[in-house]
Amino acid sequence: MSKPPxxxxxxxxxxxQPDRQDGRRTSLNExxxxxxxxxxxxxxxxxxxxxxxxxxxxxxxxYLHGSPAAGFLRAARKGQELCVAVTQLDGxxxxxxxxxxxxxxxxxxxxxxxxxxxxxxxxxxxLDTFVDAIIPDRRSSLREMTDTDIRQTEIVSVPLDExxxxxxxGPPSDEEEDYALPIWAGVVxxxxxxxxxxxxxxxxxxxxxxxxxxxxxx
Amino acid sequence: MSKPPxxxxxxxxxxxQPDRQDGRRTSLNExxxxxxxxxxxxxxxxxxxxxxxxxxxxxxxxYLHGSPAAGFLRAARKGQELCVAVTQLDGxxxxxxxxxxxxxxxxxxxxxxxxxxxxxxxxxxxLDTFVDAIIPDRRSSLREMTDTDIRQTEIVSVPLDExxxxxxxGPPSDEEEDYALPIWAGVVxxxxxxxxxxxxxxxxxxxxxxxxxxxxxx
Numbered sequence: 001m002s003k004p005p006x007x008x009x010x011x012x013x014x015x016x017q018p019d020r021q022d023g024r025r026t027s028l029n030e031x032x033x034x035x036x037x038x039x040x041x042x043x044x045x046x047x048x049x050x051x052x053x054x055x056x057x058x059x060x061x062x063y064l065h066g067s068p069a070a071g072f073l074r075a076a077r078k079g080q081e082l083c084v085a086v087t088q089l090d091g092x093x094x095x096x097x098x099x100x101x102x103x104x105x106x107x108x109x110x111x112x113x114x115x116x117x118x119x120x121x122x123x124x125x126x127l128d129t130f131v132d133a134i135i136p137d138r139r140s141s142l143r144e145m146t147d148t149d150i151r152q153t154e155i156v157s158v159p160l161d162e163x164x165x166x167x168x169x170g171p172p173s174d175e176e177e178d179y180a181l182p183i184w185a186g187v188v189x190x191x192x193x194x195x196x197x198x199x200x201x202x203x204x205x206x207x208x209x210x211x212x213x214x215x216x217x218x
Numbered sequence: 219m220s221k222p223p224x225x226x227x228x229x230x231x232x233x234x235q236p237d238r239q240d241g242r243r244t245s246l247n248e249x250x251x252x253x254x255x256x257x258x259x260x261x262x263x264x265x266x267x268x269x270x271x272x273x274x275x276x277x278x279x280x281y282l283h284g285s286p287a288a289g290f291l292r293a294a295r296k297g298q299e300l301c302v303a304v305t306q307l308d309g310x311x312x313x314x315x316x317x318x319x320x321x322x323x324x325x326x327x328x329x330x331x332x333x334x335x336x337x338x339x340x341x342x343x344x345l346d347t348f349v350d351a352i353i354p355d356r357r358s359s360l361r362e363m364t365d366t367d368i369r370q371t372e373i374v375s376v377p378l379d380e381x382x383x384x385x386x387x388g389p390p391s392d393e394e395e396d397y398a399l400p401i402w403a404g405v406v407x408x409x410x411x412x413x414x415x416x417x418x419x420x421x422x423x424x425x426x427x428x429x430x431x432x433x434x435x436x
Contacts, residue, residue: 042266043261047301048267049266051325081266083268091413092254094353094356097364097367098348099367105270130316142315143401174420184417184427186416186418194407195408197404198389198404200389201389202398207400210402213402
């Protein structure tokens with residue numbers, strides 16, 4: 001398989017376990033779209049920082065947002081590069097030796113400088129997209145954003161140009177001579193589930209659960 | 219409440235939303251012990267990197283392990299500082315305005331240089347601890363680690379000296395005038411669940427599910 005352009009950079013080549021690298025853009029999209037949390041790393045005075053935050057993909061960019069005072073947004077404003085990881089842990093892989101224990105996962109890492117969205121109407125539209133990426137169709141049920149809301153939120157986009165996807169699936173890989181040992185080996189699957197929505201005490205009991213929440217719950 | 223020593227550093231003071239900071243060491247332990255994945259960030263040629271990896275707490279240190287070729291372990295060997303985030307997302311917080319949407323979470327961030335564990339017997343013991351931190355009591359059911367297994371794995375410890383814990387719980391906080399709006403607001407809880415263990419095809423059907431896996435499943 002020829003290398004897609006996003007892998008032309010040294011840092012997106014998976015040096016270790018290259019069989020786990022997945023160069024498909026659809027795989028990147030799937031990981032980003034099915035996860036809520038991204039871990040954003042940046043550099044402050046030469047030291048690494050990493051913080052969790054919500055994210056939203058829109059086409060070829062990843063949106064990140066927060067208070068203008070948030071550390072990663074201050075780094076982004078200075079034009080500094082970010083590195084963003086989005087990870088789904090799918091299972092614990094239990095082998096017959098400690099050495100071959102592993103995890104099943106889907107992992108995306110994105111590198112790039114972020115662009116601040118400054119134009120108020122563009123910003124409003126990006127924030128709408130953000131809400132609907134977390135809970136599809138929720139935005140239209142909310143009260144309109146005020147100018148203050150928009151001023152108090154910063155939103156930036158990171159291009160999906162330089163990225164790397166790594167996945168592991170399937171049973172453990174043991175040493176050939178270990179397979180005959182009477183040791184239970186296999187996979188314990190892990191999934192994230194949505195619980196029953198808990199309305200706050202201001203929500204009228206007469207208000208039905210909105211359709212967009214029924215969809216999230218599957 | 220007086221500030222515990224781990225908060226003496228500027229970088230562990232939560233500047234934004236200081237009411238979300240939790241200075242209790244028991245909270246740090248709880249987050250680390252109930253999570254499988256850590257996101258480790260480090261700096262390469264001035265650029266940020268972040269990768270997901272399994273972790274294990276043992277007393278006052280966090281163990282990280284992997285192939286000696288792994289990027290974060292190479293950075294650690296050079297004495298470079300790491301920043302490690304462990305995050306549990308507990309719920310989506312749905313408010314009446316887009317602005318007040320949020321998430322319930324427990325987040326730990328640890329800063330520090332890692333110490334490589336070099337002595338083979340110390341390394342063996344740390345790796346045993348690692349396996350049992352992921353699946354309690356699993357280690358004793360496995361075949362012994364060989365010298366090659368131990369040589370091919372690197373394990374480092376990061377002291378739990380400089381850290382920060384931030385949490386959010388509870389319903390949305392809306393603008394006072396928004397509470398009366400006929401909009402469903404509240405929390406959609408999120409939890410990670412263990413599925414039924416899937417033995418690999420080398421595991422004899424006569425082999426019962428070990429007690430240590432029954433415990434993981436609750």
